[in-house]
Amino acid sequence: MAQRPSVSNNRSPVLARAVSTRQAALDRNVLKEGPSLSRRAWRRFRRNKVSLVALGISIAIILFTLSAHLLSEYVTGYDYAAGDLRGNLQDPFTDDHILGTDPNGRDLLTRIAFGGRISLQVATLAALSILAIGGTAGAVAGYFGGKIDSILMRLVDVILCLPGLAVLLLVSTIFRPGPVALSFVIAVISWPTISRLVRSEVLTLRERDFVDAARVIGASDARIIFRHIFPNVVPIIVVWISLAIPGLILTEAALSFLGFGVQIPIPSWGNMLQDATAFYTRSWWNVFLPGFAIYLTVLSINLVGNGLRDALDPRLND
Secondary structure, three states, rough: OOOOOOOOHHHHHHHHHHHHHHHHHHHHHOOOOOOOHHHHHHHHHOOOOHHHHHHHHHHHHHHHHHHHOOOOHHOOOOOOOOOOHHHHOOOOEEEEEOOOEEEEEEEEEHHHHHHHHHHHHHHHHHHHHHHHHHHHHHHHHHHHHHHHHHHHHHHHHHHHOOOHHHHHHHHHHOOOHHHHHHHHHHHHOOOOOHHHHHHHHHHOOOOHHHHHHHOOOOOOOOHHHHHHHHHHHHHHHHHHHHHHHHHHHHHHHHHHHOOOOOOOOOOHHHHHHHHHHHHHHOOOOHHHHHHHHHHHHHHHHHHHHHHHHHHHOOOOOO
């Protein structure tokens, strides 16, 4: 029986020619190291003035929400859960309430800061969980192919066929999850999108010469996936996260507004809206301010995502 030629015998001449060609080019000083991918991306990104302004607004919003405890202690002097019904629905700049009070007499500025932190926490944790589940599944399916790919992609198809919002409402009704648990519930329903995106990229990358070279030198499949393939998917993942977080903020706000997300007295922008809708004719700012916070955050992060998408596009030249 004729022996089948080994992979190393087939690949070695190709690898040797590639190495010798590169070394010869380096010796002739033909290949010169240009600016790194991150520097080129930043150069393109800062030319986009709209995205640059949006980045500044996004950073300001994040710092505002992260400093909620300091704001509560040193600026407003109120806890987000402490209220006085005798002083409810006060106008902005009444007494020492900068933005007034909500229907339960709680300081509105304090609750907007804490509510923003909860909303961003849920969205960010959900995005990272989606990436961990979907990114791993997509990378494994794209790299190994065959039955593994078929099984994982059929699972993706099944989850995509489910009415996502209805499932979230059902699970939230049964378990009444807190902010962290709500993030994981959203992730379990939402991971197929990034899974398909990563899989399509890995299907292309696994045929590249540097992957063949890694196989020749005996690298394991896990090392090839996480050391050689995954770094080349990072630009796509960065863009996806920046564009996914606004949608996840809206998802959390919708669930909390309907009463199935973060539960009062823990504030989130969604349940603040729900709490104030019955009083919008008397105290419109209680509806406007959380709604505007959602709008501004979603818009600014979306614009940052659009700028990152353009900056990391390999088809663009400096």
